[in-house]
Amino acid sequence: xxxxxxxxxxxxxxxxxxxxxxxxxxxxxxxxxxxxxxxxxxxxxxxxxxxxxxxxxxxxxxxxxxxxxxxxxxxxxxxxxxxxxxxxxxxxxxxxxxxxxxxxxxxxxxxxxxxxxxxxxxxxxxxxxxxxxxxxxxxxxxxxxxxxxxxxxxxxxxxxxxxxxxxxxxxxxxxxxxxxxxxxxxxxxxxxxxxxxxxxxxxxxxxxxxxxxxxxxxxxxxxxxxxxxxxxxxxxxxxxxxxxxxxxxxxxxxxxxxxxxxxxxxxxxxxxxxxxxxxxxxxxxxxxxxxxxxxxxxxxxxxxxxxxxxxxxxxxxxxxxxxxxxxxxxxxxxxxxxxxxxxxxxxxxxxxxxxxxxxxx
Amino acid sequence: xxxxxxxxxxxxxxxxxxxxxxxxxxxxxxxxxxxxxxxxxxxxxxxxxxxxxxxxxxxxxxxxxxxxxxxxxxxxxxxxxxxxxxxxxxxxxxxxxxxxxxxxxxxxxxxxxxxxxxxxxxxxxxxxxxxxxxxxxxxxxxxxxxxxxxxxxxxxxxxxxxxxxxxxxxxxxxxxxxxxxxxxxxxxxxxxxxxxxxxxxxxxxxxxxxxxxxxxxxxxxxxxxxxxxxxxxxxxxxxxxxxxxxxxxxxxxxxxxxxxxxxxxxxxxxx
Amino acid sequence: xxxxxxxxxxxxxxxxxxxxxxxxxxxxxxxxxxxxxxxxxxxxxxxxxxxxxxxxxxxxxxxxxxxxxxxxxxxxxxxxxxxxxxxxxxxxxxxxxxxxxxxxxxxxxxxxxxxxxxxxxxxxxxxxxxxxxxxxxxxxxxxxxxxxxxxxxxxxxxxxxxxxxxxxxxxxxxxxxxxxxxxxxxxxxxxxxxxxxxxxxxxxxxxxxxxxxxxxxxxxxxxxxxxxxxxxxxxxxxxxxxxxxxxxxxxxxxxxxxxxxxxxxxxxxxxxxxxxxxxxxxxxxxxxxxxx
Ligand SMILES: Nc1ncnc2c1ncn2[C@@H]1O[C@H](COP(=O)(O)OP(=O)(O)OP(=O)(O)O)[C@@H](O)[C@H]1O
Ligand SMILES: [Mg+2]
Numbered sequence: 001x002x003x004x005x006x007x008x009x010x011x012x013x014x015x016x017x018x019x020x021x022x023x024x025x026x027x028x029x030x031x032x033x034x035x036x037x038x039x040x041x042x043x044x045x046x047x048x049x050x051x052x053x054x055x056x057x058x059x060x061x062x063x064x065x066x067x068x069x070x071x072x073x074x075x076x077x078x079x080x081x082x083x084x085x086x087x088x089x090x091x092x093x094x095x096x097x098x099x100x101x102x103x104x105x106x107x108x109x110x111x112x113x114x115x116x117x118x119x120x121x122x123x124x125x126x127x128x129x130x131x132x133x134x135x136x137x138x139x140x141x142x143x144x145x146x147x148x149x150x151x152x153x154x155x156x157x158x159x160x161x162x163x164x165x166x167x168x169x170x171x172x173x174x175x176x177x178x179x180x181x182x183x184x185x186x187x188x189x190x191x192x193x194x195x196x197x198x199x200x201x202x203x204x205x206x207x208x209x210x211x212x213x214x215x216x217x218x219x220x221x222x223x224x225x226x227x228x229x230x231x232x233x234x235x236x237x238x239x240x241x242x243x244x245x246x247x248x249x250x251x252x253x254x255x256x257x258x259x260x261x262x263x264x265x266x267x268x269x270x271x272x273x274x275x276x277x278x279x280x281x282x283x284x285x286x287x288x289x290x291x292x293x294x295x296x297x298x299x300x301x302x303x304x305x306x307x308x309x310x311x312x313x314x315x316x317x318x319x320x321x322x323x324x325x326x327x328x329x330x331x332x333x334x335x336x337x338x339x340x341x342x343x344x345x346x347x348x349x350x351x352x353x354x355x356x357x358x359x360x361x
Numbered sequence: 362x363x364x365x366x367x368x369x370x371x372x373x374x375x376x377x378x379x380x381x382x383x384x385x386x387x388x389x390x391x392x393x394x395x396x397x398x399x400x401x402x403x404x405x406x407x408x409x410x411x412x413x414x415x416x417x418x419x420x421x422x423x424x425x426x427x428x429x430x431x432x433x434x435x436x437x438x439x440x441x442x443x444x445x446x447x448x449x450x451x452x453x454x455x456x457x458x459x460x461x462x463x464x465x466x467x468x469x470x471x472x473x474x475x476x477x478x479x480x481x482x483x484x485x486x487x488x489x490x491x492x493x494x495x496x497x498x499x500x501x502x503x504x505x506x507x508x509x510x511x512x513x514x515x516x517x518x519x520x521x522x523x524x525x526x527x528x529x530x531x532x533x534x535x536x537x538x539x540x541x542x543x544x545x546x547x548x549x550x551x552x553x554x555x556x557x558x559x560x561x562x563x564x565x566x567x568x569x570x571x572x573x574x575x576x577x578x579x580x581x582x583x584x585x586x587x588x589x590x591x592x593x594x595x596x597x598x599x600x601x602x603x604x605x606x607x608x609x610x611x612x613x614x615x616x617x618x619x620x621x622x623x624x625x626x627x628x629x630x631x632x
Numbered sequence: 633x634x635x636x637x638x639x640x641x642x643x644x645x646x647x648x649x650x651x652x653x654x655x656x657x658x659x660x661x662x663x664x665x666x667x668x669x670x671x672x673x674x675x676x677x678x679x680x681x682x683x684x685x686x687x688x689x690x691x692x693x694x695x696x697x698x699x700x701x702x703x704x705x706x707x708x709x710x711x712x713x714x715x716x717x718x719x720x721x722x723x724x725x726x727x728x729x730x731x732x733x734x735x736x737x738x739x740x741x742x743x744x745x746x747x748x749x750x751x752x753x754x755x756x757x758x759x760x761x762x763x764x765x766x767x768x769x770x771x772x773x774x775x776x777x778x779x780x781x782x783x784x785x786x787x788x789x790x791x792x793x794x795x796x797x798x799x800x801x802x803x804x805x806x807x808x809x810x811x812x813x814x815x816x817x818x819x820x821x822x823x824x825x826x827x828x829x830x831x832x833x834x835x836x837x838x839x840x841x842x843x844x845x846x847x848x849x850x851x852x853x854x855x856x857x858x859x860x861x862x863x864x865x866x867x868x869x870x871x872x873x874x875x876x877x878x879x880x881x882x883x884x885x886x887x888x889x890x891x892x893x894x895x896x897x898x899x900x901x902x903x904x905x906x907x908x909x910x911x912x913x914x915x916x917x918x919x920x921x922x923x924x
Contacts, residue, residue, distance in 0.1 A: 047527075050527075050531055051530075051531075052527050052530070052531070071530070071535075071640070072527070072530040072531045073530055073531070073532070073533040073534060073535070075531075077531060078531065078532070079527075079528065079531045081524040081527070081528060082524075083522055083524055085522060085524035085525045085527065085528035087525065087529075087543055087547070088547050089546045089547045098529070098532055099532030099533050102532060102533035102534055102538075103533050146528075146532070150532070156531075372727075372732070373732070373733075375727060376727070376728070376732065376734070376738060379724055379727075379728075379738070380737075380738055380741050382799075383741050383742060383744065383745060383799075383803065384741055384744075386753070386756050386757065386760070386799065387744060387748075389756065389759070389760070389767065390752075390756045390759075393759065401765065402764075402765045403765075404764070404765060404770070405770050405774075406765070406767055406770050446650075447650045447651040447654055448651060450646075450647035450648065450650070450651075451647060451648040451650070451651035451652070453647060454643070454644055454647035454648040455648070458644040460644070460648065463648055463652070465916065466652070466655065467651065467655060469655075469659070469912075470655055470659050472856055472908060472911075472912045472915075473659065473663070473905070473908065474859075474860045474881060474901070474904050474905060474908055475860070475862075476860075476862070476881055476884050476885055476888070476901060476904070477662070477663055477666050477901045477902075477904070477905055478658065478659050478662035478663065478666075479888070480662075480666060480669075480884075480888045480889075480894065480897060480898070480901070481661075481662035481663075481665035481666055481669075482658075482662060483888070483889070484665075484894070485662075485665075500658060501658075503654070503658070504655075504658050504659060507651060507654065507655070511651065535637070535639075535640050536640060536643055537639060537640065537643060537647075561747050564749070565747070565748075565749040565750060565751075565863075567749075567750065567751045567862070567863045567866070567867070568862050568863065568866075568885070571866075572889055581749075582749055582751045582752070582863075585749070585751055585752055585755065586751050586755075586867055589755055589758075589867070596759055596765075599755055599759075600756070600759070602752075603749075603752035603755055603756055606749050606751075606752050607748050607749055607752055610747045610748065610749065611744060611747060611748070613747075614740075614743050614744065614747045615740065618739070618740055618743065621743055621747070622739065622743065622807055622811070625743075625746060625804065625807060625808075626807050626808045626810075626811040
């Protein structure tokens with residue numbers, strides 16, 4: 001078990017700068033998820049921690065020791081790859097035993113550890129099989145088993161679930177989480193699926209184009225996204241965004257460029273922001289039906305999707321698409337006109353994207 | 362419906378015709394090898410005849426065919442074996458470190474006319490007193506086998522996900538050990554392809570052995586060629602010799618058909 | 633903490649190094665040796681010391697009609713053989729590119745000429761071509777055609793050799809094109825059929841353009857090998873009758889190992905080398921253009 005410190009790490013391939021100074025301090029025993037759109041450099045960062053890519057600049061420390069120049073085998077880490085990278089010519093047991101053999105662990109000890117890992121992962125009946133005779137989920141477990149027999153200081157996962165079907169993915173998600181509770185080893189987990197990130201992480205690192213956008217707990221990112229990118233990336237369905245300005249005076253509210261006017265209580269609008277170009281972000285579940293139409297803005301329902309537990313309504317207002325999500329059953333049907341009012345919204349600077357204020361009504 | 366049937370019959374006739382064209386020289390060779398000299402020079406050519414084994418008896422009895430057979434096998438085997446030793450790491454390096462120029466360099470050995478190195482070899486091997494030795498022959502045949510091994514194996518390694526070595530390296534292996542313990546054991550199909558093809562090409566090689574070998578290390582193609590020169594008119598014996606030399610390559614091809622096709626076509630077809 | 637070992641740090645050099653050294657020693661060095669010899673008057677048998685003669689070998693060989701004929705013959709043999717191989721090979725591949733009973737067997741048969749020992753193939757064809765007992769003349773006469781002398785006659789020897797090469801190597805093109813056809817995706821064909829194209833139009837406007845790169849690569853590979861054809865010519869005619877089937881490769885061989893005129897032989901080899909290089913550049917160009 002160990003902490004992992006990533007200090008101003010940079011990476012270039014040829015001339016292209018892929019990581020532009022990334023810093024993350026990961027505590028011992030933490031489950032940290034790196035998340036971000038495709039090509040943002042998550043895998044590259046993870047592979048640098050593993051020692052599979054060289055470090056162009058900055059420092060990586062595991063358990064306090066700088067590992068920049070260490071070979072992967074000397075870092076005492078285990079990694080689970082997206083395609084599992086199982087050795088096709090070895091049985092499940094041999095796959096799991098491989099690293100222990102390399103380390104010169106005694107045979108009885110190897111057998112015991114493999115047996116224990118197999119029990120944890122429910123692979124006991126499959127130890128003598130070759131990987132090609134396993135299902136996708138079982139292969140995924142073998143890949144995990146190979147990592148846990150090692151008892152490494154840090155686990156690294158690169159999108160380990162993305163080759164599984166949706167149902168299995170959900171099941172494995174909780175299994176990995178469960179494993180972490182049990183082993184309490186530091187885990188760094190890469191995904192581009194924000195639901196995976198939200199459900200599994202102690203802390204999430206949101207990356208974009210080789211830089212960290214925000215680091216924080218799942219709910220922290222959700223409740224207080226530090227900028228437009230994080231606000232849009234975290235949460236599903238995504239946050240509604242309206243460009244415009246705050247108005248006070250004759251009426252108080254947010255006047256969007258497309259003509260929507262979102263009324264706000266007089267005391268809710270922060271003074272310093274009036275008149276500046278802003279973006280108002282409202283999560284779908286922070287919209288509710290305004291019984292007093294003057295308290296809200298008018299929309300027309302286009303798609304109504306009830307799932308039983310909640311109802312998602314996609315509506316249009318002056319050409320903009322507004323998504324709202326209701327816990328209670330709603331009698332809205334396609335084509336209905338109704339008014340929506342926000343109960344919580346975020347204000348972002350339109351140019352920098354930084355969050356300036358959160359208003360709660 | 363009727364048109365379809367006619368179409369099908371026509372198609373199969375064409376296929377049979379093509380097959381016969383391909384097969385005919387083999388069949389004629391085989392049947393002639395069982396004919397007496399009288400039957401062979403009969404006019405018109407005889408399709409029905411009493412088969413005889415005398416040609417084979419002559420080839421294997423009078424001619425020292427077994428020795429040449431062993432020579433060919435030893436030279437081919439050693440050349441292919443050593444080419445694997447040199448070629449597998451080189452192919453791995455080309456594949457994993459994307460060394461395009463190295464690939465071209467080795468491909469050059471496949472493209473250049475053999476005779477342009479043969480003459481200097483002849484001079485050098487004479488000076489070193491290596492003429493008519495296995496050393497000279499094996500070295501020369503390695504120049505046939507090595508490019509085939511590298512060519513086929515680098516493409517094969519490309520098809521193995523690099524995560525396999527990376528995983529082994531994270532698990533505690535050096536890169537060279539991962540190559541040895543992970544990559545090589547799962548490269549069976551590629552190795553079979555390159556071994557089969559390079560062995561056949563070495564087996565069939567005529568020019569290098571013709572110049573570099575004499576009585577002691579003579580390989581089969583030279584023996585067959587000499588057999589013609591000595592026995593200009595003994596067609597039966599010559600055909601028996603031709604059957605004997607082709608049989609091993611053909612048997613290998615039948616056993617490893619899929620691999621041979623892959624090896625022969627992968628140069629032109631990507632992936 | 634352990635430092636990576638020397639081997640590990642230099643793996644990308646150490647792994648290919650033995651192969652590079654081997655090829656440098658057995659191929660690159662000899663090629664330069666050949667080049668150097670072309671500027672000397674060395675004759676292996678005369679016992680005279682080697683002396684530098686400048687470009688005299690080049691002038692002498694280039695002035696020889698025998699050399700001109702060999703160049704012309706090499707090129708015509710190559711182009712004739714590869715032309716028929718390309719046309720026949722592609723046609724057969726297009727015919728066989730469907731499911732049918734015995735397809736596996738047909739493909740196995742196609743492999744056989746490719747692995748047959750060329751020297752032995754040459755000898756079998758010599759029996760075919762034998763003017764008095766050969767099947768070739770028997771076939772001609774049963775069709776009521778005049779008999780030929782085949783490889784024994786200066787005018788017919790080259791076409792006769794081309795037939796052997798075509799028999800042996802057409803399957804190579806067929807197999808390559810078949811593999812290429814198998815790798816094509818279905819959609820363009822379905823799209824063309826939906827668009828109302830006749831089978832013939834599909835062939836002309838979809839199939840052939842799509843496998844063209846594969847055909848071209850196969851043709852260039854064949855061109856390179858056909859330029860170097862040695863075994864069947866040497867075994868069947870030895871370059872004869874007279875010099876009537878003497879290609880550059882055969883001529884170079886004779887100058888080297890029959891007349892031992894190493895200097896002049898080198899010039900001939902350089903000429904052959906030049907043509908091969910030209911085709912090789914073609915293949916590399918094709919390869920890099922298909923990569924982009
Ligand atoms: N070996 C390499 N050489 C050059 N560029 C590379 C290399 N590896 C990655 N890149 C580039 O670095 C960028 C980041 O790649 P990376 O694989 O880290 O993305 P990612 O965030 O993991 O994306 P994904 O979610 O698609 O896996 C990409 O633009 C990629 O093209
Ligand atoms: Mg990735």
